[in-house]
Amino acid sequence: MASTGFPAWIDAQFATARPGTHWAFPQRATEPVFSAAESFWTQAVRGADQLRQRVAFALSEIFVVSATSGELSVLAEPNVAYMDMLANNAFGNFRTLLEGVARAPAMGWFLSHLANEKEDPVTGRIPDQNFAREVMQLFTIGLWELNADGSRRLDGGGQPIPTYGQAEIAGMSRVFTGLSWAQNWWGPYDWNLPMNYYPQYVSGSEKRIVGGVVIPANTSGPESVRIALDTLFNHPNTGPFIGEQLIKRLVTSNPSRAYVGRVAAAFANNGAGVRGDMRALIRAVLMDPEARDPAKLQDPNWGKLREPILRISAWARAFNAQNSAGRLSFWGYDDPFDNLAQLALRPPSVFNWFRPDYSPPGSIRASGLVAPEFQITHESSTTGYANFVGDVVSTGFDVRFFHPDNPPIVGTYTAELALADQPDALLDRLDLVLMAGQLSAGTRATIRTAIDAIPTTATDASQRRVQTAVALCMMSPDFVVQK
Amino acid sequence: MSIPPEFDSSDRSHGSATRREALKTLGLAASVGVPLLAPMIATGSAAAQTADDYKAIVCVGQYGGNDQSNSVIPRSGAGYSSYQSARPTLAIPAANILPVTPTGFTGPELGFSPSLPGLRTLFEQGRCAVLANVGPLVEPITRAQWQAGTKPVPRQLFSHSDQFTIWESGLPDRTSQSGWLGRLGDVTAGAFNPNSQVSITMSIAGTTLILAGEQTIQYQVSPGGVVRVQDLTSLYGSAAGGAAVRQLLTQSRANLFESGFTTICSRAISNAGLVESALAAQPALTTAFPGTPLGAQARMVARMIGTRNQVAQKRQVFFISSGGWDTHNTLIEEHPGRLQELDGAISALYAATAEMGVANNVTIFTASEFGRCLQHNGRGSDHGWGGHHFIVGGAVQGRRIYGSWPTVALGGAEDAGNGALIPTTALDEYGATLARWFGASTAQQNTVMPNLSRFSRPNLGFLG
Numbered sequence: 001m002a003s004t005g006f007p008a009w010i011d012a013q014f015a016t017a018r019p020g021t022h023w024a025f026p027q028r029a030t031e032p033v034f035s036a037a038e039s040f041w042t043q044a045v046r047g048a049d050q051l052r053q054r055v056a057f058a059l060s061e062i063f064v065v066s067a068t069s070g071e072l073s074v075l076a077e078p079n080v081a082y083m084d085m086l087a088n089n090a091f092g093n094f095r096t097l098l099e100g101v102a103r104a105p106a107m108g109w110f111l112s113h114l115a116n117e118k119e120d121p122v123t124g125r126i127p128d129q130n131f132a133r134e135v136m137q138l139f140t141i142g143l144w145e146l147n148a149d150g151s152r153r154l155d156g157g158g159q160p161i162p163t164y165g166q167a168e169i170a171g172m173s174r175v176f177t178g179l180s181w182a183q184n185w186w187g188p189y190d191w192n193l194p195m196n197y198y199p200q201y202v203s204g205s206e207k208r209i210v211g212g213v214v215i216p217a218n219t220s221g222p223e224s225v226r227i228a229l230d231t232l233f234n235h236p237n238t239g240p241f242i243g244e245q246l247i248k249r250l251v252t253s254n255p256s257r258a259y260v261g262r263v264a265a266a267f268a269n270n271g272a273g274v275r276g277d278m279r280a281l282i283r284a285v286l287m288d289p290e291a292r293d294p295a296k297l298q299d300p301n302w303g304k305l306r307e308p309i310l311r312i313s314a315w316a317r318a319f320n321a322q323n324s325a326g327r328l329s330f331w332g333y334d335d336p337f338d339n340l341a342q343l344a345l346r347p348p349s350v351f352n353w354f355r356p357d358y359s360p361p362g363s364i365r366a367s368g369l370v371a372p373e374f375q376i377t378h379e380s381s382t383t384g385y386a387n388f389v390g391d392v393v394s395t396g397f398d399v400r401f402f403h404p405d406n407p408p409i410v411g412t413y414t415a416e417l418a419l420a421d422q423p424d425a426l427l428d429r430l431d432l433v434l435m436a437g438q439l440s441a442g443t444r445a446t447i448r449t450a451i452d453a454i455p456t457t458a459t460d461a462s463q464r465r466v467q468t469a470v471a472l473c474m475m476s477p478d479f480v481v482q483k
Numbered sequence: 484m485s486i487p488p489e490f491d492s493s494d495r496s497h498g499s500a501t502r503r504e505a506l507k508t509l510g511l512a513a514s515v516g517v518p519l520l521a522p523m524i525a526t527g528s529a530a531a532q533t534a535d536d537y538k539a540i541v542c543v544g545q546y547g548g549n550d551q552s553n554s555v556i557p558r559s560g561a562g563y564s565s566y567q568s569a570r571p572t573l574a575i576p577a578a579n580i581l582p583v584t585p586t587g588f589t590g591p592e593l594g595f596s597p598s599l600p601g602l603r604t605l606f607e608q609g610r611c612a613v614l615a616n617v618g619p620l621v622e623p624i625t626r627a628q629w630q631a632g633t634k635p636v637p638r639q640l641f642s643h644s645d646q647f648t649i650w651e652s653g654l655p656d657r658t659s660q661s662g663w664l665g666r667l668g669d670v671t672a673g674a675f676n677p678n679s680q681v682s683i684t685m686s687i688a689g690t691t692l693i694l695a696g697e698q699t700i701q702y703q704v705s706p707g708g709v710v711r712v713q714d715l716t717s718l719y720g721s722a723a724g725g726a727a728v729r730q731l732l733t734q735s736r737a738n739l740f741e742s743g744f745t746t747i748c749s750r751a752i753s754n755a756g757l758v759e760s761a762l763a764a765q766p767a768l769t770t771a772f773p774g775t776p777l778g779a780q781a782r783m784v785a786r787m788i789g790t791r792n793q794v795a796q797k798r799q800v801f802f803i804s805s806g807g808w809d810t811h812n813t814l815i816e817e818h819p820g821r822l823q824e825l826d827g828a829i830s831a832l833y834a835a836t837a838e839m840g841v842a843n844n845v846t847i848f849t850a851s852e853f854g855r856c857l858q859h860n861g862r863g864s865d866h867g868w869g870g871h872h873f874i875v876g877g878a879v880q881g882r883r884i885y886g887s888w889p890t891v892a893l894g895g896a897e898d899a900g901n902g903a904l905i906p907t908t909a910l911d912e913y914g915a916t917l918a919r920w921f922g923a924s925t926a927q928q929n930t931v932m933p934n935l936s937r938f939s940r941p942n943l944g945f946l947g
Contacts, residue, residue: 123633379751380703390714453723476731477741
């Protein structure tokens with residue numbers, strides 16, 4: 001990266017092909033939902049398309065489906081198909097991504113607009129409003145009208161202005177009727193194909209949606225959805241709303257309003273008059289002067305907690321972790337007594353593991369800042385993390401409980417073991433491969449003391465010195481917080 | 484769906500497979516809220532506390548959906564005949580059913596499963612009540628309205644994870660980041676536990692949504708004891724390594740996020756020490772607990788109740804759970820064992836509270852994602868909706884059937900299909916009744932159960 005520069009690296013990443021689809025993961029059919037998690041980890045750890053992997057994971061935390069619900073908790077197919085959809089659209093256009101989200105069977109299942117029938121005036125039944133609500137609240141415009149820099153617009157009385165009300169939810173719920181499985185209303189369950197329209201179940205009512213848009217009566221299903229998604233895509237909130245969340249997922253928890261404004265401007269226009277260009281959006285997030293400012297490293301308000309999945313993937317990438325069969329069958333590491341409170345593919349709800357505006361009590365809240373990842377950072381998960389690190393560095397990730405036939409996932413420390421007698425060189429290497437150069441002098445001294453306390457003549461000295469160094473790096477706040 | 488049998492959390496050695504107690508069987512992991520650093524202002528009735536005003540609530544989760552029809556059973560006459568004819572291969576012989584004699588009850592003669600001798604005794608002693616046909620409802624609904632589809636119903640009815648999530652959130656018509664016992668903690672912790680550093684809600688069964696409040700973060704204890712950071716004194720055999728672990732996890736940092744992380748780590752280490760010391764200081768209980776997973780969890784609840792003064796808590800909310808209730812085709816073989824485990828654990832916990840002199844201060848209640856269909860499928864029963872639940876404790880106005888006893892027959896007034904029960908009492912009413920006893924004001928009951936006003940009985944009466 002240093003030789004090509006960051007912008008060139010980003011361009012090269014945009015051009016890097018996916019390592020393959022999740023759908024093609026070999027164990028998809030034989031190891032149901034577990035294999036979807038393994039496919040996630042395999043691509044996240046080994047993919048050459050690291051930027052796409054990272055962005056796709058971020059998108060999965062915005063456009064949430066969870067393998068805790070119904071068929072998604074059992075089958076691999078809905079999960080891998082949905083991950084493919086996100087990855088395939090990560091570098092495209094937001095409008096296409098939004099269409100993919102809205103028509104994904106996994107989303108239809110999770111937010112119940114799959115096989116959602118039009119209203120029935122005779123019985124009084126109304127369409128399901130689940131997806132209708134979340135596509136606005138969580139996936140595009142949010143609850144409050146925003147300025148171009150993401151701050152809330154205020155009315156004449158100084159109050160924030162809601163983006164929609166119950167009438168718009170009802171209207172939007174009628175838009176998302178008549179969608180079901182690709183081939184037939186009741187199936188087969190084609191998880192890998194977009195949901196299709198079934199005119200007999202599409203509401204023919206007039207649909208009032210956000211921004212005063214009215215979809216006339218007797219508009220077809222596809223046309224209603226097109227108008228609705230175009231309306232959300234073109235809403236002034238969508239750029240700052242999505243842009244701010246991507247900054248929080250990728251860079252820092254508390255971007256300045258100006259930073260959000262610059263990112264939102266890139267969403268609005270990629271420089272060639274195109275709205276919603278994801279490459280322009282991602283470039284703006286990563287290359288913003290605020291994101292690249294070295295002085296920010298000293299700013300006490302800068303940075304973000306690295307969520308547990310990203311800590312594990314950092315370890316697994318740095319040390320080429322795998323089991324003796326060459327697999328990354330991570331599953332079950334969220335045991336709250338030992339582990340991390342974050343199990344891949346299984347956020348507790350459509351609200352993800354944490355909300356973008358979560359602010360923990362104490363000095364962070366007192367400073368008026370947010371720290372989303374702290375929503376899953378508590379006594380149990382911090383204890384679990386420290387114990388997880390102690391175990392995983394020495395004996396690997398023991399998956400036998402969930403995969404009785406699988407050996408543990410272990411890291412390879414060959415390069416580090418060669419430096420076991422040279423603690424400074426060892427720490428330099430760990431600073432490079434694990435710590436993104438953020439190992440502070442104080443933490444380095446603490447770890448150095450611990451390494452030195454193990455005499456080079458002791459039993460298993462090299463191994464213990466390396467394990468000590470790696471584990472302490474991973475427990476350090478320098479690693480846990482990305483700056 | 485069942486919870487694996489290994490529960491030995493005392494083995495903290497590196498690389499041990501037994502450490503992973505694996506309470507993760509469902510997608511219930513949820514963790515929200517903020518730690519209780521600052522005491523909240525006492526409000527409402529929760530402020531009225533006295534020196535010996537201690538209360539605890541213990542929720543016993545039954546993952547998989549308990550078959551209510553083989554738990555509380557019409558034991559004679561036409562009632563038994565209807566039961567027997569709906570599930571001939573599953574029906575318990577009338578002679579084996581343990582008779583109970585509820586007061587003020589005009590329905591059929593009832594009995595408990597032969598696997599519930601302890602609860603039957605407690606029932607007859609007036610220490611146990613049954614709440615009949617309770618379940619999640621969006622609003623009251625009749626069979627006709629259900630069949631016509633004219634009333635909203637909980638999302639994803641009959642789905643395990645979704646329905647247990649609803650039992651935990653108390654919100655069947657929307658997504659929630661908090662659970663109703665967590666919200667009960669939110670509204671009572673400041674008033675009753677103003678000086679406690681330990682959360683008012685405590686899980687012995689892993690992270691649960693039900694104990695997560697908007698502010699409250701559940702504290703977790705394993706059945707074997709407090710989970711501690713294992714490398715504080717020695718990392719890979721090195722004391723210096725252990726010292727470095729402590730220093731890195733607890734040092735103060737200039738960056739607010741680093742500081743936030745080390746602050747929480749510090750509290751985790753300090754609370755683990757506090758609770759562990761408090762547990763160690765407890766006299767041994769003479770009450771024997773069954774050697775089952777649920778028995779081990781119940782024993783830890785009793786021990787934590789014993790620490791209430793050391794941890795400065797006048798209010799405690801606990802969650803324990805057992806799995807294996809999803810008896811699609813194993814009802815005959817497995818349901819009796821599940822009931823025995825439940826019966827033994829609850830009976831022992833009640834006895835332990837009596838031994839500690841707090842029997843009147845602790846209320847135990849059961850929860851399960853749904854009841855099951857009355858209709859059999861040969862060897863078991865399929866997912867239902869409403870079910871019967873037990874409430875146990877010295878404060879319980881027991882030997883009574885609360886709610887509305889359903890028609891135990893196919894095609895009855897509450898039949899949602901195949902003998903699944905349309906609930907006639909809402910979970911909201913169940914929870915609000917417990918919350919009221921615990922000290923929640925009327926306004927606070929509505930915080931705990933936000934849809935409560937849609938239902939008519941904020942106090943079902945089983946706690947007076």
